[in-house]
Amino acid sequence: xxxxxxxxxxxxxxxxxxxxxxxxxxxxxxxxxxxxxxxxxxxxxxxxxxxxxxxxxxxxxxxxxxxxxxxxxxxxxxxxxxxxxxxxxxxxxxxxxxxxxxxxxxxxxxxxxxxxxxxxxxxxxxxxxxxxxxxxxxxxxxxxxxxxxxxxxxxxxxxxxxxxxxxxxxxxxxxxxxxxxxxxxxxxxxxxxxxxxxxxxxxxxxxxxxxxxxxxxxxxxxxxxxxxxxxxxxxxxxxxxxxxxxxxxxxxxxxxxxxxxxxxxxxxxxxxxxxxxxxxxxxxxxxxxxxxxxxxxxxxxxxxxxxxxxxxxxxxxxxxxxxxxxxxxxxxxxxxxxxxxxxxxxxxxxxxxxxxx
Numbered sequence: 001x002x003x004x005x006x007x008x009x010x011x012x013x014x015x016x017x018x019x020x021x022x023x024x025x026x027x028x029x030x031x032x033x034x035x036x037x038x039x040x041x042x043x044x045x046x047x048x049x050x051x052x053x054x055x056x057x058x059x060x061x062x063x064x065x066x067x068x069x070x071x072x073x074x075x076x077x078x079x080x081x082x083x084x085x086x087x088x089x090x091x092x093x094x095x096x097x098x099x100x101x102x103x104x105x106x107x108x109x110x111x112x113x114x115x116x117x118x119x120x121x122x123x124x125x126x127x128x129x130x131x132x133x134x135x136x137x138x139x140x141x142x143x144x145x146x147x148x149x150x151x152x153x154x155x156x157x158x159x160x161x162x163x164x165x166x167x168x169x170x171x172x173x174x175x176x177x178x179x180x181x182x183x184x185x186x187x188x189x190x191x192x193x194x195x196x197x198x199x200x201x202x203x204x205x206x207x208x209x210x211x212x213x214x215x216x217x218x219x220x221x222x223x224x225x226x227x228x229x230x231x232x233x234x235x236x237x238x239x240x241x242x243x244x245x246x247x248x249x250x251x252x253x254x255x256x257x258x259x260x261x262x263x264x265x266x267x268x269x270x271x272x273x274x275x276x277x278x279x280x281x282x283x284x285x286x287x288x289x290x291x292x293x294x295x296x297x298x299x300x301x302x303x304x305x306x307x308x309x310x311x312x313x314x315x316x317x318x319x320x321x322x323x324x325x326x327x328x329x330x331x332x333x334x335x336x337x338x339x340x341x342x343x344x345x346x347x348x349x350x351x352x353x354x355x356x357x
Contacts, residue, residue, distance in 0.1 A: 011101075017053065018098045025055045026071070033059040033067040037094045052093070153237040155191040163339050166346045169355045171207045174215075176342050179328030181243060181314060183341045184219075188212070188228075188240040196232035197240070198280035205277050208240075212290075214352040219244040225292035227253055229310040233285040233302045243314055250292045256318045257289055257297055264306055271296040289313075 017025055021041040034057040040050040059067035151157050155173060166174040166186065177185045188211050194200060200208065212228060219226045224244040231239075245253065261268050271279060273294040280286065285302040287309065299305075306312065308326050315322045325331050333341070350356075 014098055014101065021051045022053055023051070023075070024073070025053055027055070027057045028060075028069075030057055031060045031063065032057060033069070037092045039094050039096045041096055042099065151193055151237055153189050153239065154193050163335065164342060166342055166349065167353050167355050169207050169211065171204045172211055174211060174349075176338060176345065177241065177328070179331035180333070180341070181311065181320065181322070181325050181331065184224075184244055184345065186215075186242045186345065188215075188242060190238045193236075194238045195236060196238055196280070196286075197230055197274075198232070198277055198282045198286075200238075200277045202277075210354055214349075214354055215242055218349050218352045223247055225250045225253075227292065227314075228290040229288065231287045231305075231307075231310065233287060233305050234307060241310060245292075245319060249319060252318050253313075254291055254293070254295070254297070256313050256316050257291075259318070260309065260313045260316065261299070264309065266299055266301055266305075266309075268297045268299045271298055 018041060034055075036055045038052045038054045040052050042050060056071060058071060059065070059069045061069045063069060152159050154160065155168070161178070164175045164178065166176065168174075168191070171192070172188055172190055175187050175189060177187050180186075188208065190200075190204070194204070197205075197208070216226055222244070223246065225247055226242060226244045229241045229243075257268065260266075274280070274288075274290060274296050279296075280288070280298075281300055284300060285305075286298060286300045287302065287305060288296055288298040289310065290296050308328075311326045311328070314320055315324075315326050317323075346353075
């Protein structure tokens with residue numbers, strides 16, 4: 001039996017399964033029905049999560065043993081699934097069968113086997129797709145790479161509006177938001193070019209938490225609670241918006257997010273307080289809001305996501321009741337006003353500013 005399994009086993013398929021990390025892996029070449037216990041793919045450079053895979057082998061259609069040859073299931077797309085559902089462990093899991101296997105030679109471009117399938121041929125050989133040309137270059141548009149000196153938010157960029165900066169740390173700086181909702185609307189931004197919080201190093205994360213803790217203490221002296229939001233979608237640089245509300249409004253913030261989510265047909269998942277970049281999806285866009293009750297709302301349902309979603313929530317009737325400020329461009333200030341806001345905030349925040357230590 002073992003020899004039969006080895007004869008039909010494919011290192012290439014094993015390699016693909018390990019790299020793609022499918023939720024279900026179907027097979028129908030052994031002519032037998034078999035369902036293994038679920039196993040988890042180890043995390044690697046492509047993902048920080050150990051995702052679960054279920055292997056299912058189906059028998060031949062119309063087999064004499066009447067073994068199962070058809071399988072029906074209803075799948076929810078990953079980008080609409082709850083993160084906790086994807087990583088939640090079951091009681092009957094087995095060790096990943098690919099751990100310890102040397103699959104480095106799985107892709108052999110010199111393999112001339114007649115059994116080789118074109119779909120799995122990474123080289124393509126001399127075969128052509130119907131109506132295609134292997135010599136033609138890929139015409140798909142490439143994702144633009146933003147140079148650091150042309151980014152509006154990189155501290156070393158000449159395009160940074162330095163008069164908006166309140167204080168600067170080693171990895172992050174605090175600045176007045178452009179087109180602020182109010183005079184205490186600020187942003188935490190990375191000094192270097194980092195696209196999102198999920199890609200921060202442990203040292204970066206430690207300083208980010210210091211900024212958040214300092215801002216919470218500052219706003220508490222004003223009788224306010226604070227909400228942090230990040231939109232990793234149509235944004236090339238990490239930006240964390242910071243806005244405070246009167247303490248009596250704390251319970252309304254989550255409800256306001258839920259109301260707006262329903263209005264825009266979005267699904268949010270509730271996570272505990274963020275304590276590591278590993279809690280965030282490294283691959284793909286997301287939006288999150290850290291609430292005063294230490295819970296975190298997150299969604300990866302980003303297709304047609306409203307750019308001003310956070311401001312929509314903050315400016316709603318339940319919170320600040322200022323719909324006219326949803327678009328930041330409608331809230332632009334004169335440079336003199338911006339300088340005054342920055343100086344006032346810097347002076348008030350000084351007792352909590354750890355960057356001067």
